[in-house]
Amino acid sequence: MGLATYAARRAVTSVILFFVSVSIAFFIFRLLGNPVAIMVGPGLPPGAAQVLTAEFGLNKPLWLQFVLFWRNFFHGNLGDSFVYTGTPVLQVIFPTRFINTVVLMGSGMLLSYLVSIPLGLLAGRRYGSMLDRGFSGLSVVLISLPAFWLALIILLVLGFYLGWIPLGGTVTLNRTFSSWWSYAANYMHHLIGPMISIAVFFFGSNFLITRASSANVLRENFIRTFEAAGVGEGTIVFRHGLRNAILPELSFMAVQMSFLVAGAIFTESVFSWDGMGSLIYLAVQNSDYPVLQATFIFIAIVVIASNYIADILYGLIDPRVRYD
Amino acid sequence: MSEGDVLLEVRDLCVVYESLDARIRAVDHVDLTLRRGETLALVGESGCGKSTLGNAIIGILPANAEVSGEILFEGVNIVSLPRKRMRRIRWEKIAMVFQNAQNSLDPTLRVGDQLVEVILAHRSIPRVEAQRRVKELFSLVGLPPDYYRSYPHELSGGSRQRVIIAMALLLNPQLLIADEPTTGLDVSVQLQILNLLKDIKQRFQMSMIFITHDIAVANYVSDRMAVMYAGQIVEAAPSQALLAKPLHPYTIALTESLLTLDRRVKKQPIAGFPPDLSKTITGCRFAERCRFAVDECRREEPPMVDVDGRVSKCFFAEQISNKVVGYDYRGD
Structure with missing residues (x-):
């Protein structure tokens, strides 16, 4: 079976997986209890509960709710937020919050990969050296640090003491921007702090995984072949080492992609x-089920898609992978 | 023999592997001379230091190896050469064919591209030219040109070994070190590879160091043999002469462990084990397993004795040669 057939077949299973996981999400959120009971306080008239229940369609049988859910899903309707009353969930999420998170997590994770993967390869090559021991120790420390504490320290040092970064938000409030360029510059300035927090947060685990597989790969016989053949150290580490050591890291990255849409709760909270x-x-605090359900669906989409991409990349990087 | 005839000279070479709790003397005061156009076989059982010696010559010992002595290649001591200059000597002057372990080539890259990479690491030539060179060598070692685009796992063991040999020839080296090049191959394929090595050695006018544990294979490919035991060369002689009339008890034992078609001669394994190289050894290293050993052998290290232009590291070399002590002596 060739790569194309494999890709097509995996696409079909990915779609099935998507339907199954979203269906599971549907039932889990129905098990959480009656949202009307949370919304209706003692101040409301007795009929209010019935009206709200009918409004949400919760008086219909479960199978019908399930059918209606999927029908609405394909019409781009994921329900209304409980907190932002009457606002459709998709409008709560898109475009601002979604873009903000993708920009923050995307840049932070990319920065983390750009630093941790080359360093991990080098540390694996010089296993047991000062460089290796130094960064391995640092990684363990960084992994053990709570994310909110790390974000607070970065905010305190870079923002409060040094004044290099703003103390919060995505742009300076109450300011009119003369051009999209000055808006972007202001946005980027706000991005630095949380981006560094995310990069530091992801550094340790990615470094350690790359280092471990690099140390294994760079001990193999073919590395000795290229050393003996007078091939340069850079080619050995970053061509042969990278290609062979990246596979475990690739699966790990696919899992990490869920953060791309889920965001980082602590970091985002600290930096507003x-x-x-x-x-x-906010949604967890206020039992905003429709918002949570929608985020769950987005995370499912991203995780399934990134695992799909990782599986295809596996085959492209390692020719020994068989598609059957 | 004039000076110009000598390609490689190893003088008093020691390699010590340093680990946390031990110092292992893998190569112990080895002297070796290799003439241009000559094939020298290094013979010995596993752990005798023959591979370490080969790796020391091409300079790919691990970081915990301590080297002393001299390796003169074309008169230049390459032991003390800076990394950069040594990297140029590797493959341009000295190339190596490794044991056919499954993974002597990068599993993720096409074999042709890996060979091109080696050329481009040494020569600033256009890629197409390097590719042409690779294809040229493929046909020379008997590989179809379309194997260029194959991945290592798609090739048979024999073909993979041909790729490795082609790789060794890329830059026209003067010395080829072949370290157990036929291990792990089918017997019929082994012979093909041995013939290929002999053939290309002639064609490229190279010298070759052939490392093997198999004295019959060594005899088949080499002009001269050096027998190693426990980190030392114990006997060196022209191959035919060495096999016909070994002058060291260890070599005698090695020839006796050979399979012959003569049913009257019983195949004799060598009893006992080589000594622990992390300990200081007094006397002859083979004494514990030697049938001729006397007290003196255990007390004092025998010198290299010259007998009829051959050398043997045994007190009794002369007697063995004059059949005072017989090498056809088998047990009691």
Whole structure:
């Protein structure tokens, strides 16, 4: 079976997986209890509960709710937020919060990969050296640090003491921007702090995984072949080492992609970054089921898609992968 | 023999592997001379230091190896050469064919591209020219040109070994070190590879160091043999002469462990084990397993004795040669 057939077949299973996981999400959120009971306080008239229940369609049988859910889903309707009353969930999420989070997590994770993967390869090559021991120790420390504490320290040092970064938000409030360029510059300035927090947060695990597989790969016989053949150290580490050591890291990255849409709850809260993480935090606090359900669906889409991409990349990087 | 005839000279070479709790003397005061156009076989059982010696010559010992002594290649001591200059000597002057372990080539890249990479690491030539060179060598070692685009796992063991040999020839080296090049191959394929090595050695006018544990294979490919035991060369002689009339008890034992078609001669394994190289050894290293050993052998290290232009590291070399002590002596 060739790569194309494999890709097509995996696409079909991915779509099935998507339907199954979203269906599971549907039932889990129905098990959480009656949202009307949470919304209706003692101040409301007795008939209010019935009206709200009918409004949400919760008086219909479960199978019908399930059918209606999918029908609405394909019409781009994921329900209305409980907190932002009457606002459709998709409008709560898109475009601002979604974009904010994708920009923050995308840049932070990319920065983390750009630093941790080359360093991991080098540390694996010089296993047991000062460089290896130094960064391995640092990684363990960084992994053990709570994310909110890390974000607070970065905010305190870079923002409060040094004054290099703003103390919060995505742009300076109450300011009119003369051009999209000055808006972008201001946005980027606000991005630095949370981006560094995310990059530091992801550094340790990615470094350690790359280092471990690099140390294994760079001990193999073919590395000795190229050393003996007078091939340069850079080619050995970053061509042969990278290609062979990246596979475990690739699966790990696919899992990490869920953060791309889920955001980082702590980091976003500390930096008042108006993204998905902050939204999830708010939604959990206020039992905003439709918002949580929608975020769950987005995370499912991203995880399934990124695993799909990782599986295809596996085959492209390692020719020994068989598609059957 | 004039000076110009000598390609490689190893003088008093020691390699010590340093680990946390031990110092292992893998190569212990080895002297070796290799003439241009000559094939020298290094013979010995596993752990005798023959591979370490080969790796020391091409300079790919691990970081915990301590080297002393001299390796003169074309009169230049390459032991003390800076990394950069040594990297140029590797493959341009000295190339190596490794044991056919499954993974002597990068599993994720096409074999042709890996060979091109080696050329481009040494020569600033256009890629197409390097590709042409690779294809040229493929046909020379008997590989179809379309194997260029194959991945290592798609090739048979024999073909993979041909790729490795082609790789060794890329830059026209003067010395080829072949370290157990036929291990792990089918017997019929082994012979093909041995013939290929002999053939290309002639064609490229190279010298070759052939490392093997198999004295019959060594005899088939080499002009001269050096027998190693426990980190030392114990006997060196022209191959035919060495096999016909070994002058060291270890070599005698090695020839006796050979399979012959003569049913009257019983195949004799060598009893006992080589000594622990992390300990200081007094006397002859083979004494514990030697049938001729006397007290003196255990007390004092025998010198290299010259007998009829051959060398043997045994007190009794002369007697063995004059059949005072017989090498056809088998047990009691």
